[in-house]
Amino acid sequence: MIARLLTSLLAPQPGRLAEPDAQLALAALLVRVARADEVYAEDERIRIDRILAGRYGLSPFEAAKLRAEAEGIEAQAPDTVRFTRALKEAVPYEDRMGLMEAMWSVALTDGARDPREDALIRVTADLLGINDRDRAVARQTVENTKK
Numbered sequence: 001m002i003a004r005l006l007t008s009l010l011a012p013q014p015g016r017l018a019e020p021d022a023q024l025a026l027a028a029l030l031v032r033v034a035r036a037d038e039v040y041a042e043d044e045r046i047r048i049d050r051i052l053a054g055r056y057g058l059s060p061f062e063a064a065k066l067r068a069e070a071e072g073i074e075a076q077a078p079d080t081v082r083f084t085r086a087l088k089e090a091v092p093y094e095d096r097m098g099l100m101e102a103m104w105s106v107a108l109t110d111g112a113r114d115p116r117e118d119a120l121i122r123v124t125a126d127l128l129g130i131n132d133r134d135r136a137v138a139r140q141t142v143e144n145t146k147k
Contacts, residue, residue, distance in 0.1 A: 022090035023056055026099065027070030028077060029087060033106045033121065035074065037114040047109045051102045080120065084127035096128045100138035108142055 030051060034044040045067060053063035091099060103124065107117040125135040 022087065023052070023066060024070055024073060025087045025090065026055075026102070027052055027066050028073040029080075029084065029099075029124070030102060030106050031067065031070050031074040032077075032080065033103045033117055033124075034109075036107075036116045036120045038116075039110075041110065044106055044109050047106050051105060055098070055102070080123060081127060084124050088128050091128075093129065096130055097134060097138055099128065100125060100130055100135055101142055104139045104142040108139075108146065 027048065030048045031040075034040050034048065048067050048070075049060060049063040052058055052066050053060060056063075056066075058066065087099070088096075100121070103121050107114070107121060122132075122135065125132075130138075
């Protein structure tokens with residue numbers, strides 16, 4: 001699965017991903033957000049596992065396994081542009097706000113907004129076709145659920 005996803009990401013025009021690859025791509029994107037501030041803490045890994053388990057109906061073990069695979073993908077993956085373009089093809093527009101909320105949830109796990117995480121989420125939102133207002137709404141939704 002990892003080799004197939006990397007091959008897809010390295011293609012000149014990434015195509016539509018199969019569901020298992022789309023799950024792995026989202027997991028890798030969440031890992032990339034968590035690593036953006038150069039601190040990849042246990043609480044971020046736990047948050048990613050919970051997001052994956054909730055979104056895809058996985059057991060805690062399955063979610064942790066998916067995240068571990070995603071960590072390898074993220075380390076080898078090309079730039080975020082190709083990565084997100086492939087994910088955009090796999091996720092219908094109406095579900096992309098959920099992706100934004102997932103990214104913000106990971107970024108805000110430590111209770112602080114880091115400019116590197118903000119920048120990555122801004123670029124990713126643009127690549128997913130999500131405007132600034134909706135990106136802000138996703139962040140506010142996550143902030144309000146943490147209160």
